[in-house]
Amino acid sequence: MPKELKAHIHAARICENEQVARGLWCLVFEAPELARDLEAGQFFTIAVASEPRQVVRIPLSFSAVDMASGTVETIYAVIGPGTEALSRMERGETTSVTGPCGNGWKVSSQIKRCLLVAGGIGITPLLSAATFLSRENIAFDAIIGARTADMLWGEEALSALGCETVLLATDDGTTNFQGTAADGFCELLKTETYDCILTCGPPAMLQAVAEIAAGANIACQASLERNMTCGFGACSTCAVQTKTGNKSACMDGPVFNAKEVVW
Ligand code: FES
Structure with missing residues (x-):
């Protein structure tokens, strides 16, 4: 159908x-x-x-x-x-x-604490998630990763929405954390617990975040970027390989259960 x-x-x-x-x-x-x-x-x-x-x-x-x-x-x-x-x-x-x-984030209002993990421009859909979490009174932290501090955006907007900890992860260490967003995730897991991870960014970062989340037994949703020609399911340029076959990022996603994606 x-x-x-x-x-x-x-x-x-x-x-x-x-x-x-x-x-x-x-x-x-x-x-x-x-x-x-x-x-x-x-x-x-x-x-x-x-x-x-x-x-x-x-x-x-x-x-x-x-x-x-x-x-x-x-x-x-x-x-x-x-x-x-x-x-x-x-x-x-x-x-x-x-x-x-497309289909966006699916976060139950029963969730207690969430972590947003963004790589570069991946911050954009996570800001819409932050608005939802704030409205639902769900506590959340965030990590924004970029190569250098001048490529980061979103810290103020997240804080204004009630984000408790914002880790700014940069390759050159010119912010409050040196390393990748995935490294930042491992760092936060040493002291914090989460029952939901929402992530968007480059494919390698998403895969790393998905694997860390799976290892820690935390539910993880990933917003996937794909080339899109039509945006409404007609061209197959946005195919996403999943464990139940190919799906389209524009109609089935862009948000997928990270465990379902073949990385
Ligand atoms: S962009 Fe055409 S099917 Fe997704």
Whole structure:
């Protein structure tokens, strides 16, 4: 049976679009219905008409929504012509977005304590998770990993949402922890206990986090990044190998039970 498509096309007006860290931008746009419908961990796609090479929409996770103003916020990395063109869009410009797409985090309100583990731009869907945890009064800590301190973003936003400990893991040790996000996870496990791990970042980091979580017998969900062409289950460019066969990141994910993924 075909999967239900929850996404719709929405008009969007840019409210803010500014650089917040090396290589990272914060985009806020107005799209009230999308802001109302997005659930933590889901994503949307955005059209960037000014870049002729960007023939498909760009898939982006969201970091926050504001129902009162009808706006959606995303932190995105500028990594090619499409996202470069997106970073040049200015306040007041209009475009279209499609969403809500995919399936997000599934956290029971019975969970007592959660750990968010982000690598670089993986912070974006974890900020939407942090909002959910905060609303549900679930305690949480976070690790954000990046090569250097100037590539990190999200500490203030997490603290504002009630995150108790934020470990900033950098390769060069210019923050409060030297090492990878996975190293930071091992460090926190020496003194803390968690019953749920939510993670997003580069594949090697996700695999390491999934293995550490499995070793410690902690449930772990991972938001997987894949190349996406259509964003609604039609092209198979976003295949994810799982223990029960191939699935699509755009329709079955992007959030998967880490134990189900073939890493
Ligand atoms: S992006 Fe086309 S099937 Fe997932």
